[in-house]
Amino acid sequence: xxxxxxxxxxxxxxxxxxxxxxxxxxxxxxxxxxxxxxxxxxxxxxxxxxxxxxxxxxxxxxxxxxxxxxxxxxxxxxxxxxxxxxxxxxxxxxxxxxxxxxxxxxxxxxxxxxxxxxxxxxxxxxxxxxxxxxxxxxxxxxxxxxxxxxxxxxxxxxxxxxxxxxxxxxxxxxxxxxxxxxxxxxxxxxxxxxxxxxxxxxxxxxx
Amino acid sequence: xxxxxxxxxxxxxxxxxxxxxxxxxxxxxxxxxxxxxxxxxxxxxxxxxxxxxxxxxxxxxxxxxxxxxxxxxxxxxxxxxxxxxxxxxxxxxxxxxxxxxxxxxxxxxxxxxxxxxxxxxxxxxxxxxxxxxxxxxxxxxxxxxxxxxxxxxxxxxxxxxxxxxxxxxxxxxxxxxxxxxxxxxxxxxxxxxxxxxxxxxxxxxxx
Numbered sequence: 001x002x003x004x005x006x007x008x009x010x011x012x013x014x015x016x017x018x019x020x021x022x023x024x025x026x027x028x029x030x031x032x033x034x035x036x037x038x039x040x041x042x043x044x045x046x047x048x049x050x051x052x053x054x055x056x057x058x059x060x061x062x063x064x065x066x067x068x069x070x071x072x073x074x075x076x077x078x079x080x081x082x083x084x085x086x087x088x089x090x091x092x093x094x095x096x097x098x099x100x101x102x103x104x105x106x107x108x109x110x111x112x113x114x115x116x117x118x119x120x121x122x123x124x125x126x127x128x129x130x131x132x133x134x135x136x137x138x139x140x141x142x143x144x145x146x147x148x149x150x151x152x153x154x155x156x157x158x159x160x161x162x163x164x165x166x167x168x169x170x171x172x173x174x175x176x177x178x179x180x181x182x183x184x185x186x187x188x189x190x191x192x193x194x195x196x197x198x199x200x201x202x203x204x205x206x207x
Numbered sequence: 208x209x210x211x212x213x214x215x216x217x218x219x220x221x222x223x224x225x226x227x228x229x230x231x232x233x234x235x236x237x238x239x240x241x242x243x244x245x246x247x248x249x250x251x252x253x254x255x256x257x258x259x260x261x262x263x264x265x266x267x268x269x270x271x272x273x274x275x276x277x278x279x280x281x282x283x284x285x286x287x288x289x290x291x292x293x294x295x296x297x298x299x300x301x302x303x304x305x306x307x308x309x310x311x312x313x314x315x316x317x318x319x320x321x322x323x324x325x326x327x328x329x330x331x332x333x334x335x336x337x338x339x340x341x342x343x344x345x346x347x348x349x350x351x352x353x354x355x356x357x358x359x360x361x362x363x364x365x366x367x368x369x370x371x372x373x374x375x376x377x378x379x380x381x382x383x384x385x386x387x388x389x390x391x392x393x394x395x396x397x398x399x400x401x402x403x404x405x406x407x408x409x410x411x412x413x414x
Contacts, residue, residue, distance in 0.1 A: 121395075128410050157411055165392070166400035168407070178395050185372070185392035188328075188385050193373040200375070203335050204364055 004195050005032065005093035006186045007115055008100050009108045009163070012123035013153030015134035017169045021123065022100050024176050025183070033183065036089055036101040039065065042080035055085070073103070073110040084111070096196070098183055105159035112162075120163035121182065126170035211402050212239065212300035213393045214322055215307050216315045216370075219330035220360030222341035224376045228330065229307050231383050232390070240390065243296055243308040246272065249287035262292070280310070280317040291318070303403070305390055312366035319369075327370035328389065333377035 012018035026033055039055040041062050050056045057065070062081045066074060074083030084101060092099045101111065101118075112118055125131040135149045160166055165182055169175040186192065194201065219225035233240055246262040248269050257263045264272070269288045273281060281290030291308060299306045308318065308325075319325055332338040342356045367373055372389055376382040393399065401408065 124408075124411060127407060128413070131411070154412060160408070161397060161401070164397060165395045166397055166404075167395055168400070168404060178391060181388040181391035182395060184385060184388035188372045188374055188389060190368060190371060190373055193375070194368070197373075197375060200334065201331075201367070204331060204338070205361060206335070 004192055005095065005097045005099060006183075006192075007036075007089060007093060007111070007118040008098060008183070009111055009118050009120045010100055010102050010123070011105055011108050011120070011156070011159070011163065013125070013131070013156040014149060015131050015137075015153060016123040016125050017172065017175070018102065018123045020172070021167070021169065021176055021179055022102060024172075025179055026100075028176070028180065030180065030183065032096055033098045033100070034092060036084060036092075036099050039071070039074075039083045039085055040080060042082075055088075072114055073107045075107070086114070098186070105156060105162060108159075109162065119165065119182070119186065121165045121167060121179070122160045122163035123167045123169050123175070124157065124160060126168055130170075211399055212302065212304045212306060213390075213399075214243075214296060214300060214318070214325040215305060215390070216318055216325050216327045217307055217309050217330070218312055218315050218327070218363070218366070218370065220332070220338070220363040221356060222338050222344075222360060223330040223332050224379065224382070225309065225330045227379070228374075228376065228383055228386055229309060231379075232386055233307075235383070235387065237387065237390065239303055240305045240307070241299060243291060243299075243306050246278070246281075246290045246292055247287060249289075262295075279321055280314045282314070293321070305393070312363060312369060315366075316369065326372065326389070326393065328372045328374060328386070329367045329370035330374045330376050330382070331364060331367060333375055337377075 010018055010022060022035060026035065037051065037055055039057055039062060041057060041059050044050065044056050048054065059081065062083065065071060065083065065085070070085055070087060071083035072086050072089070074081060084103070084107070089099050089101070103111065108120055112120065125134065131153060132150060135153065136146055167175050167178055217225055217229060229242060233242065244258065244262055246264055246269060248264060248266050251257065251263050255261065266288065269290065272278060272290065272292070277292055277294060278290035279293050279296065281288060291310070291314070296306050296308070310318065315327055319327060332341065338360060339357060342360065343353055374382050374385055
């Protein structure tokens with residue numbers, strides 16, 4: 001097996017259901033699919049496992065990786081660094097693993113510039129009312145806080161047309177089937193199939 | 208609903224299972240999917256319905272359609288004309304119907320030239336032995352006839368790399384699921400989704 005994996009860039013506003021969809025896809029038993037694991041300088045939270053939830057590194061190491069151009073993209077958020085290592089993703093892709101990268105539109109643009117074959121998938125809520133309902137969430141927040149979340153969601157959503165695919169997450173199972181179809185279809189593309197079946201193709205086409 | 212359909216160009220050597228896959232997909236309850244109906248000058252066979260199996264037309268009418276440039280592609284086979292009408296396909300696509308066009312590699316090239324957005328799917332048997340087994344079929348034919356079929360299959364298969372997708376039809380249900388995934392994935396592409404959900408997008412992104 002020498003298939004080529006695909007990097008799927010997944011973006012969405014809060015409340016669209018992105019993480020649930022990615023997790024459900026990976027839990028569905030789909031083989032050769034994994035989420036990308038980011039590097040961060042923040043301290044692990046209880047239960048977080050190094051190499052699984054994040055690669056936890058110190059500030060000096062992180063800055064050295066920046067210098068080496070090791071990251072697809074990186075950002076500093078509240079004094080902590082977060083980055084996506086090119087090498088880690090390329091290693092997975094070379095093994096024929098499809099990698100899901102959960103990232104906002106700015107990160108997505110940077111990744112797509114470096115890896116034009118990456119496939120962007122943007123997940124939308126089915127309506128403004130439903131988005132509002134999901135953002136109100138547990139009902140503990142002020143109208144102002146909710147309006148702020150809504151504005152942030154609208155700002156993120158305004159970039160939907162920079163992606164290759166759009167999923168409208170109305171019914172969860174339907175969206176999961178559509179996400180799964182995108183991955184399955186990608187694996188049938190000529191380049192993947194030629195890599196996966198070169199011996200068979202030689203055999204079929206022998207004089 | 209103002210989705211844009213996709214034209215899927217389906218090619219394969221005899222024995223790969225192309226027709227069975229297309230029929231099974233359409234019988235599976237997938238909505239907004241149909242086979243393209245060709246024009247022909249040959250006489251209907253018992254049970255064939257005009258407009259369903261073929262558009263049956265006379266030689267004069269067919270030649271007039273050629274003159275008008277009405278066909279994606281046409282060919283004369285044993286004195287009968289066969290052609291694929293652009294208008295019929297474009298009407299279906301404009302209604303948001305995905306159209307399956309069962310055609311050989313030469314026809315596929317012509318269609319792809321006129322409609323670059325068409326997606327080519329090439330179906331391969333899983334091995335030379337299995338192809339031979341399928342071509343021997345009912346066991347009534349001479350070794351020479353079978354060798355001729357095999358040579359024809361190899362010639363058709365040599366064009367697999369002119370297609371966007373390759374299905375290796377080893378297990379029928381797996382191939383059917385892959386074909387279905389290609390169609391479903393295509394419907395989630397940005398252009399289709401924007402056409403299908405323009406009102407929703409306006410609503411979501413309203414200030």
